[in-house]
Amino acid sequence: xxxxxxxxxxxxxxxxxxxxxxxxxxxxxxxxxxxxxxxxxxxxxxxxxxxxxxxxxxxxxxxxxxxxxxxxxxxxxxxx
Numbered sequence: 334x335x336x337x338x339x340x341x342x343x344x345x346x347x348x349x350x351x352x353x354x355x356x357x358x359x360x361x362x363x364x365x366x367x368x369x370x371x372x373x374x375x376x377x378x379x380x381x382x383x384x385x386x387x388x389x390x391x392x393x394x395x396x397x398x399x400x401x402x403x404x405x406x407x408x409x410x411x412x413x
Contacts, residue, residue, distance in 0.1 A: 341378045344371040362400050369393045 348368040355361040369392020376385040 341375040366393050
């Protein structure tokens, strides 16, 4: 295992832990985006570029967009 592999694993461990420990939903969404990017880097380092590209699309675009839309709708419903 190379130092690059270890650095990618450490980044995934740190961002995953930070995602779990963050309580504010908007901040958690941002940290989860960094977690998705670190997972994509991990997949790329371990030789799976197709999975890395899929992870970038899903974890940094699709999921945050859906969560933001859901939070906006919930806040709009709370105000009504």
